[in-house]
Each structure stands twice: as structure tokens, then as C-alpha cells.
Amino acid sequence: MIKAKLLWMDLEMTGLDEDQDRILEVAVIATDWNFKTIATYEAVKKVGPSLMKQRMVGEFWEKFPEVRTQLQKQNASGKNGRVVENELLEFVEEHFDTTKPVLLAGNSIHQDRKFIGNEWPRLDAKLHYRMLDVSAWKVVFDGKYKKRFAKPEAHRAMDDIKGSIEELQYYMGKIKA
Numbered sequence: 001m002i003k004a005k006l007l008w009m010d011l012e013m014t015g016l017d018e019d020q021d022r023i024l025e026v027a028v029i030a031t032d033w034n035f036k037t038i039a040t041y042e043a044v045k046k047v048g049p050s051l052m053k054q055r056m057v058g059e060f061w062e063k064f065p066e067v068r069t070q071l072q073k074q075n076a077s078g079k080n081g082r083v084v085e086n087e088l089l090e091f092v093e094e095h096f097d098t099t100k101p102v103l104l105a106g107n108s109i110h111q112d113r114k115f116i117g118n119e120w121p122r123l124d125a126k127l128h129y130r131m132l133d134v135s136a137w138k139v140v141f142d143g144k145y146k147k148r149f150a151k152p153e154a155h156r157a158m159d160d161i162k163g164s165i166e167e168l169q170y171y172m173g174k175i176k177a
Contacts, residue, residue, distance in 0.1 A: 004030035004038045004095045006105045006132060010161035011112045012071060014047065014055035018114040021055050022047045024071050026084060027157035030095040035165050041091045042158050046078030067155045085120040092126055101128035107151075107164040108135045134164045137171040147174060 008029040015021035027042040052072055061068045079087075096102050106112060109131045117124045141147040149167040154160055 002032065002038060003097045005033050005103065006031045006035075007092065007096070007102050007127075008105045008161050008165055009109065009112060009116075010106055010157045010164065011115055012067075012155065012157050012160075013115060014052055015058070015060075016111065018118045021115075022051060023081070023115050023119055024052075024075065024078075025157045026088070027161050028088070028091065029161055029165065030091070031165070035169060039091065039095050040158070041087065043084045043087060044074050044078035045081050045084050046075060049075065064153075064155055070156070081119055085123055088120065088123050089126070092123070098126070102126050103128045103130065103132060105132035105164070105168075106134065106161060107138075107167070109133045132168075134168045134171075137168060141171050141174065145174070147171075 008031060010027050011023050012025040013021045013023050023045050024047055025042070025044055027040070029040050030038045032038065049072075052075065056068050056072070092098065092102055104113065104116075104127050110133060113124075113127070113131065116127070138149070141149075149170045151163045151167050152159070154163070
């Protein structure tokens with residue numbers, strides 16, 4: 001079996017404060033270094049409705065009310081956070097060489113990593129301290145070369161992580177090796 005090299009992940013959360021907000025949705029894609037998909041996983045993590053109502057306010061949620069509504073509706077079918085973490089650990093065990101830390105990849109992945117550390121510490125312990133952050137590529141290509149990738153703003157975990165992979169492929173396509 002081919003072992004994956006990158007664990008692409010995107011989280012949708014109630015907000016951006018890792019202490020007060022909670023993960024609502026997770027999507028992962030395990031790929032090789034050519035970004036070929038080896039396996040995928042996605043889950044809805046159940047969050048208390050009162051916390052959702054309290055935290056899902058402000059400018060972002062006013063701009064994307066349909067996303068808020070979808071996330072709130074699917075919450076009833078969500079899984080306990082421990083169950084989701086266990087499933088993610090099984091996913092990593094199956095698709096990665098677990099003798100080495102797993103390399104996490106995504107857009108602004110440092111923010112997601114804060115939530116992983118807070119809510120899924122056993123998963124966090126399996127991850128490498130280095131991460132492949134597509135937003136760093138975005139900063140360089142926009143600032144230095146005025147090249148921008150038009151990533152759709154779906155704000156749903158699986159769509160966003162697929163978009164992150166496409167975005168990195170776009171930037172890498174600009175490099176002459």
C-alpha cells in the first residue's frame with residue numbers, strides 16, 4: 001500500500017478563538033508529493049447549539065449566512081469530538097508511516113493547528129512541528145509576482161481543502177525546475 005506524505009486538512013469553526021470557539025466540521029485528504037489523492041475523510045463534530053448561537057456572530061457570519069445555516073443544520077447529525085479524533089487517528093494509522101510525524105498541510109494551517117492542539121491533543125501529538133502552509137505561497141506570489149489564485153470562498157471543509165491543493169498546484173506550476 002502506498003503511504004501518504006501530506007495530511008491536507010481544513011476545519012470549519014464557530015470562530016477563530018481556539019479557547020472559546022469549537023470545531024464544527026473537518027475534512028482531510030491524504031496525498032503523495034504529486035498531490036494525488038490516496039484517501040479522504042470528513043466529519044461533522046457536534047457542538048452545543050447555545051455555543052453555536054453565541055459564537056457564530058459578527059462580520060464573517062453576516063457575510064456568509066447560508067454557510068452558518070448549513071453548519072447549524074448539520075450539527076444535529078454530528079459526532080462527539082472524541083469519536084472524530086479516534087477516526088482521524090485511525091485514518092492516519094492506515095494511510096501514513098506512523099514511525100514518522102505526519103506533515104499537516106492547508107491554507108493558514110497554523111490557525112487550524114491551534115484548534116487541533118486544543119480539541120484533539122492525541123492527533124496533535126502525531127503531527128510534525130513543520131507544516132505546509134499554502135498561505136505562505138500566496139503571500140510570496142502575490143507580493144513579489146502579482147500572481148493570484150482565484151480560490152472560491154465555499155467555507156465548507158472539503159471544498160476548501162480541495163481548493164488549497166489546487167492553489168498550491170497553481171503556484172508550483174509557475175516554478176521552472
